[in-house]
Amino acid sequence: MAALRTDMGIDLGTASILVYAKGKGIVLNEPSVVAIDQNTNKFLAVGEEARKMLGRTPGNIIAIRPLKDGVISDYDVTERLLKYFIQKAIGRTLFKPRIIVCVPSGVTEVERRAVLEASIQAGSRKTYLIEEPIAAAIGAxxxxxxxxxxxxxxxxxxxxxxxxxxxxxxxxxxxxxxAGDDCDDAITRYIRKKHNMMIGERSAEALKMNIGTAYRRQKEVYMEVRGRNLVTGLPKTINVSSDEMLEALExxxxxxxxxxxxxxxxxxxxxxxxxxxxxxxxxxxxxxxxxxxxxxxxxxxxxxxxxxxxIECVAIGTGKSLDWVDILDNSLIDSESIRR
Structure with missing residues (x-):
């Protein structure tokens, strides 16, 4: 049976999308990655399943992140992605939901409009925007x-x-x-420069999460990573230390x-x-x-x-702000005001 309406908060992140349903809490947390068949323009996989395809797809399939630096870089794919996640999170509803989407504090008017329009097209009745620091503070x-x-x-x-x-x-x-993606890029560049080896996006992220450091550790830790030797072109395995990560992430x-x-x-x-x-x-x-x-x-x-x-702080704050719409009215921009 379809619910009457479920309002929601969405943390529209570069790396992952989190959806907070009112009265339920966080109902969805998946990578913001889409795998598309270029021949048919159909979604083959979304979220975690698509993330596993990054860097591993044949010519006719592309795995992409439609959000870059916290804003929409591919409008059509983002709209379809939002529609997919909204339906997956709340199922069928008789009335369209109200949605609050959080955006970085430095986004431009054009970028704000793109997020609002994508949310409306994806199926919201009314969309509000809230800046990430405010949502994070509420969630904390x-x-x-x-x-x-x-x-x-x-x-x-x-x-x-x-x-x-x-x-x-x-x-x-x-x-x-x-932010996080730039840390991954810095690790990739460092491994290429120091070890003459190319590693993938997922390997760089694993290094950052497991042994990455911003301040010298009392005890040095190591991690094995595999990649391609740039001289021979053959697979290669090396041990990377946390001290190297400190240098890479500086x-x-x-x-x-x-x-x-x-x-x-x-x-x-x-x-x-x-x-x-x-x-x-x-x-x-x-x-x-x-x-x-x-x-x-x-x-x-x-x-x-x-x-x-x-990790869930911003999404929780975005969802909780649905109860604070009147108090936060000065801090929120809604889809109706931006159309006027």
Whole structure:
């Protein structure tokens, strides 16, 4: 039997899409990857199944990520992807759902419009947009309606959003298009340069997740990785250390730390004092990079902690904000206002 209506929040991420259904919590968490048959333009696989195909498809099949740097790079595929995930998450409903989609704080008006239009075409009755730092703060359990300064560092797949929030809105923010994917690219470049070996996207991500580090570990750890020798063209296996990962990730990690520092420099004194007391909260999958919280704490002198559930934090906050639409009205942009 079809439900009357299920409102939902969607974390439309570069690396993964999470869907929060009102009253149910997170009902879907899958990679934002699609495998398409170029001859027929049909979806062959979506999500985790399609992610396994990255770098392994024959000529007529392409596995792509339709979102880049937190925004839509392929409108048609994103629309079809959203429609697929909405139907999979809530099934049949008599009335179209209201949807809140979170976007990076630095997106342009054109990028906002693209997200809104894609959501409407995918089947929403009304779509709101919420900026990622606000959604992350709500998901982390912070009462953003109070006149207190809270600092959020949200590190996703395509963007890093750093923001100071007070009274339900963003006071100071900066969106950096360097995040988890750039860390993967940095690892790929490092392995190619130092070991003369080419590794795939999934291997680079595995290195980052297992032995990646932003701050030197007390005990060095190693991981075996396989790839293609660039000299002989043959398969090759090497052991990579966490110290090598520290060197490989130095550039993107420093860019993130410098962004945090830049936002703190622009923060009003009263709010800066609040942040000094309450600390910095980190969310997003990138927050799980070993030692990054410690590095930010050392560089800023401000206590830094990782939210309880950093990966699902933004999606939870996006879903919870459905109850806060009236309070957050100034922070939200809806599909009707952007059409006017």
């Amino acid at each position: 359990g912070i009462d953003i309606t109070q006149p207190d300064g809270n600092m959020i560092v949200d590190i996703g797949g395509g963007t890093t959003d750093v923001a100071v929030i007070s009274l339900g809105g963003i006071v100071v923010s900066r969106s950096l298009r360097i 550039e993107p990690v420093n860019a993130i730390v410098e962004t945090v520092h830049a936002v703190l420099e622009r923060t009003p004194p009263e709010l800066a004092a609040d942040i000094g007391n309450t600390g910095i909260v980190m969310t997003g999958g990138g927050a799980l990079l070993y030692g990054l919280d410690k590095l930010i704490q050392i560089k800023t002198g401000i206590p830094t902690r990782i939210a309880d559930d950093p």
